[in-house]
Amino acid sequence: MIRKKKLAVTAVLVLTGIMVYLFLFGKLFAYSPVIIGFEKHELTHSIIYFQKGVTFDDYQKIDTLIPRVEKFHELAFRRKPEILLFSDSISYLRRSLSRARFCAFYNGRIFASPWALKEAQNGKISLEIYITHELSHSLLHQHSGLINAAGYPxxxxxxxxxxxxxxxxxxxxxxxxxxxxxxxxxxxxxxxxxxxxxxxxxxxxxxxxxxxxxxxxxxxxxxxxxxxxxxxxxxxxxxxxxxxxxxxxxxxxxxxxxxxxxxxxxxxxxxxAESETTDINKQPAPATNEKNAGPI
Known part of the structure; x- marks a missing residue:
């Protein structure tokens, strides 16, 4: 009996250790209540976290995007969106769910990869456009909740x-x-x-x-x-x-x-595609097969 209890306690401790690691350094980091290794900047509309080594510091530019996103969607953020700027690629890949430049999570947090920040600095991409894109996800995720966000089209x-x-x-x-x-x-x-x-x-x-x-x-x-x-x-x-x-x-x-x-x-x-006009009311005759939604 004592041996079984020791095994049960050991299993619980191991599982707890794994979960703590995943929340602090792994794939569950986006949902962690504790953000380790980042400096926090709370602004009027957003909260920006950045890793040591991030050279981008125009946080106000990001903050001004939030009202614009809210205006288009005619929805207000229920809480300030949190945006994490990474400087270390290994850390980003360990904690992000994809290798994409940016990643928005169902709880509304947004990750920005080191290479995205570098591409923006070099003029290859517009950081404002990409962050606006991710803020749209963040806003809808906040209003959906975890379950509904996962099922959103x-x-x-x-x-x-x-x-x-x-x-x-x-x-x-x-x-x-x-x-x-x-x-x-x-x-x-x-x-x-x-x-x-x-x-x-x-x-x-x-x-x-x-x-x-x-x-x-x-x-x-x-x-x-x-x-x-x-x-x-x-x-x-x-x-x-x-x-x-x-x-x-x-x-x-x-x-x-x-x-x-x-x-x-x-x-x-x-x-x-064949004309220069884009009159939305100029429609051809209806198709006979209403289920023809695959490749032409």
Whole structure:
């Protein structure tokens, strides 16, 4: 009996040690109540943490982005977004969930990699645009909560972020016209397939797969705004933070099925990829197959 108790205590201690390590130095660091190895700067709208060695110090520039993000989304941050600036690549990769330049977590925290800060310093990317993109995620994550944030449509999350940050046509992201041309050339990622096990089965003949998909989703958001108005987009966006069924919410707000909208959108792209006009009301005849949301 005593031996069993010792083993149980040992197991608990080991598991506790592992969890403490993960929260302080591993993949759960984004959710840690304690931030070790970073200096804290609390500003009017945000909290900036930076590792020793970070040369970027214009924190006020980041802080001014928060009101702009809130204005576009017509939502206020429930708590100041926390942005962590890394100087050490190994530390970033150990604590981040991806190798991307930036990473936004379901609790609203944002990580900025050392190479992203360097690229911004060298003028390769706009730090303001990228941080604005991540702040869009952070804001929606805060309003969704952990569970609903995990279930929020991934394509819409990225489409709104790119659209609101005016990111199309900057850095590696193709602009609207270029994205239209690529879609006309039989490139299309069905939104519901994005971030699923079937995503890799969709072939895309594009230079940068990720940036194309993000611009494609931003084009869908742009289409919804131009055709139905931004107010409906915001209602759609906010309703989904409550964990509501996507297809039901879309139909209630837009008066059409999501798949039907995608068919109309792709026809609109085909029409406007061939002309200089982008009249959103100039639509071709309806397609006969409403489920044709895959590659043309």
């Amino acid at each position: 991934k394509w819409l999350m990225e489409g709104i972020a790119v659209y609101s940050a005016d990111q199309m046509g900057t850095s590696v992201y193709p602009g609207r016209e270029e994205t239209y041309r690529m879609m006309k050339s039989r490139n299309f990622m069905p939104p519901t397939v994005f971030k699923t096990k079937n995503e890799d089965n969709i072939k895309l003949d594009v230079e940068n797969r990720i940036s194309f998909m993000y611009s494609e989703f931003a084009c869908i958001v742009d289409y919804l705004v131009e055709k139905y108005g931004k107010e409906k987009l915001l209602v759609y966006m906010k309703n989904l933070t409550k964990g509501n069924d996507h297809d039901t919410i879309f139909r209630q707000i837009y008066g059409t099925d999501f798949e039907r909208m995608l068919v109309d959108f792709r026809q609109y792209v085909l029409l406007n």
